Amino acid sequence: MSVINRFKILEKFQPQAAKMILNGILSERISHAYIFEGPKGTHKLATALLFAQRLLCLSPLEDHEPCGTCSNCIRIEHNTHPNVFLVKADGEQIKKDQIKNLIYEFSRLSVENGPRIYIIDEAERMNQDASNTLLKQMEEPLSDIYAVLLTTNANALLKTIVSRSQLIHFKPIARHLIKATLLEEGVPPLASNVIPEYTNNIDEAKKIAESKDLMSILESVIELYAISDKKTESMVIRFKEVSDKILTNTATMDFFLTLMILYQKDLLNLKLRHLDQIVYVSEMQELERITNKVSQKTIQSVLEKMLALKTRLRYNINYALAFDLIIAQLERGML
Ligand SMILES: [Zn+2]
Structure with missing residues (x-):
């Protein structure tokens, strides 16, 4: 209960x-x-x-x-x-x-x-x-x-x-209440911030927080952005290493893509100094570092491609290829 x-x-x-x-x-x-x-x-x-x-x-x-x-x-x-x-x-x-x-x-x-x-x-x-x-x-x-x-x-x-x-x-539960509930249950602050952006179903939010697979997808998103501007490391190769868990099914793909979109939106919001809208608050240093190097136009253009892919996820597309492309586009924009 x-x-x-x-x-x-x-x-x-x-x-x-x-x-x-x-x-x-x-x-x-x-x-x-x-x-x-x-x-x-x-x-x-x-x-x-x-x-x-x-x-x-x-x-x-x-x-x-x-x-x-x-x-x-x-x-x-x-x-x-x-x-x-x-x-x-x-x-x-x-x-x-x-x-x-x-x-x-x-x-x-x-x-x-x-x-x-x-x-x-x-x-x-x-x-x-x-x-x-x-x-x-x-x-x-x-x-x-x-x-x-x-x-x-x-x-x-x-x-x-x-x-x-x-x-x-009964109304959908407000984001801040879902976040507070997750924090109370010992979910780390990063996940507690991100999950309510994905669902306003409190039971689903708890299930996501308990899922090792989904939480590891969240880690992968953080990792991918962490190496996004490093010439010595390749986002495309890193993505290939973790793509098995991401391409498992449409739910995992949707989760991964949504987290990427949220990150990309954070970059944009930081550029625009909409600080109160930042979701990955604990990644502030990383976000600052990336936004200092990448133009608003590039951030926006990759974001648009991600949003377009999210719509296409409903159709029976070649997912592996589509994700490879988007990561490659992201990497090109960041370097
Ligand atoms: Zn009683």
């Missing part, structure tokens, strides 16, 4: 969503069904579990936070509380039987006291039968049963399901 276990932490990432859910709890007007809509990596599931903790916590704190330490809070965090059901797609779809099983569970006396909460992850994957079955359940809500549907697109759900639910929007 994600690190969120308090509304005051959630408020930092999703202030509006936190406020709406808390207001419901404080005014004792909790909706029987919520839809959390937002892109991937915006803490929707963590928030649903936090909501469940708040409803089942045995000793909520004075500020209405779940305590996080009682047996209910802990079991919810570990996904072992019998009153909290999480439904995930079985393959591509969420099928009717999965929803029927859920409803069957509710029809039985619960093993433990207290409200029961079901969470449907990627609810847009419910097929027609599953949606209709769920709708029937929602039309006759049982007391003390709460639904939280998570989705990237509420328009893909049955309108009649949406109209019976409180819709809460």
Whole structure:
């Protein structure tokens, strides 16, 4: 589970969503069904579990936070509380039987006291039968049963399901918050600065930071620029040495190219003295050294070629050749 276990932490990432859910709890007007809509990596599931903790916590704190330490809070965090059901797609779809099983569970006396909460992850994957079955359940809500549907697109759900639910929007998480989270988790400052420029999905950002392969691509970008103006070393040869890990698949190529583009943009921003926009802050000396030698025109022209290649990555081009060319162009410009 994600690190969120308090509304005051959630408020930092999703202030509006936190406020709406808390207001419901404080005014004792909790909706029987919520839809959390937002892109991937915006803490929707963590928030649903936090909501469940708040409803089942045995000793909520004075500020209405779940305590996080009682047996209910802990079991919810570990996904072992019998009153909290999480439904995930079985393959591509969420099928009717999965929803029927859920409803069957509710029809039985619960093993433990207290409200029961079901969470449907990627609810847009419910097929027609599953949606209709769920709708029937929602039309006759049982007391003390709460639904939280998570989705990237509420328009893909049955309108009649949406109209019976409180819709809460989750926004992409701001760059500085992703950066702060990575730093808190011990990710080095360089990677913590660069990764949020690549993704605003907090889970993906963490995965990238944990990936040895991707972090080694970041190192390669730094190395390539470090030798970019050295006549004794060749960027083209150095690139060939590391190209296996870069040309693995379109994701690794895209990551490498994006990091190169960010570096190239840094050079341009430094030329223009837009210092607050520099991403590779820890490489400032290196950036200064290169910009002192290379013209703005050259920096711009290579940047344009990189951006053009990024568009072409979607097509089935000869990647190895295209990358060799761009590195050669870069090297020619730098010397
Ligand atoms: Zn608790």
